[in-house]
Amino acid sequence: MEKYSILPNETIVNAGPIAKAFLDLKIDSFLAACRYVHELPYGYNSNRDDLMILFKENKGSCATKHAVIATLANELNVSLFKHIGIYAMTDKIVTGTMKILNAFNLQYLPMVHCFLMYNNHHRIDLSEGNANGKNGPINEFLYTVKVIPNIPEKEEYLLYRRALKDHILDRREFNGVELKTILKARELGVALLRSIVRK
Numbered sequence: 597m598e599k600y601s602i603l604p605n606e607t608i609v610n611a612g613p614i615a616k617a618f619l620d621l622k623i624d625s626f627l628a629a630c631r632y633v634h635e636l637p638y639g640y641n642s643n644r645d646d647l648m649i650l651f652k653e654n655k656g657s658c659a660t661k662h663a664v665i666a667t668l669a670n671e672l673n674v675s676l677f678k679h680i681g682i683y684a685m686t687d688k689i690v691t692g693t694m695k696i697l698n699a700f701n702l703q704y705l706p707m708v709h710c711f712l713m714y715n716n717h718h719r720i721d722l723s724e725g726n727a728n729g730k731n732g733p734i735n736e737f738l739y740t741v742k743v744i745p746n747i748p749e750k751e752e753y754l755l756y757r758r759a760l761k762d763h764i765l766d767r768r769e770f771n772g773v774e775l776k777t778i779l780k781a782r783e784l785g786v787a788l789l790r791s792i793v794r795k
Contacts, residue, residue, distance in 0.1 A: 612671035638726035666745035
């Protein structure tokens with residue numbers, strides 16, 4: 597991942613609801629908006645489908661942080677887009693994962709993480725360096741796809757299921773593993789991450 601400082605420092609004009617939200621906070625440049633979102637505490641929002649929830653709760657997850665900045669980029673015509681990636685979660689990345697892997701006889705747990713893509717080749721993670729439950733940055737993905745900034749939670753889950761079936765479960769390490777097994781393990785993985793973030 598790269599630092600958000602590589603992004604263009606566009607002046608924020610009142611071009612949409614997210615631009616207006618930043619202007620109301622006296623934030624008038626794109627990089628200042630990125631810095632504000634990056635520095636907000638990492639936390640799971642009460643309704644991540646609400647685009648304004650980050651401002652209401654003064655915290656955000658990778659989903660809501662990147663939804664806000666990708667929307668602002670769209671409002672300002674900056675070539676920055678939200679992507680969803682599926683990564684291999686292990687105990688090295690999230691402490692406590694090994695218990696889940698052992699319970700389901702898995703080498704790793706495919707999990708979703710969001711990031712931004714600038715000019716089609718620069719990856720930026722505004723949750724990197726936050727207390728996000730992970731022991732370090734995620735730089736390798738099993739699968740990535742560009743999505744709309746505020747992709748609904750249900751749609752993201754369906755995308756995850758399709759990616760498992762079409763791109764991940766045919767990998768050698770998942771030979772004989774059923775989709776329902778991964779989905780059950782994922783529930784425990786999400787619960788683990790949430791428990792770490794709440795500490």
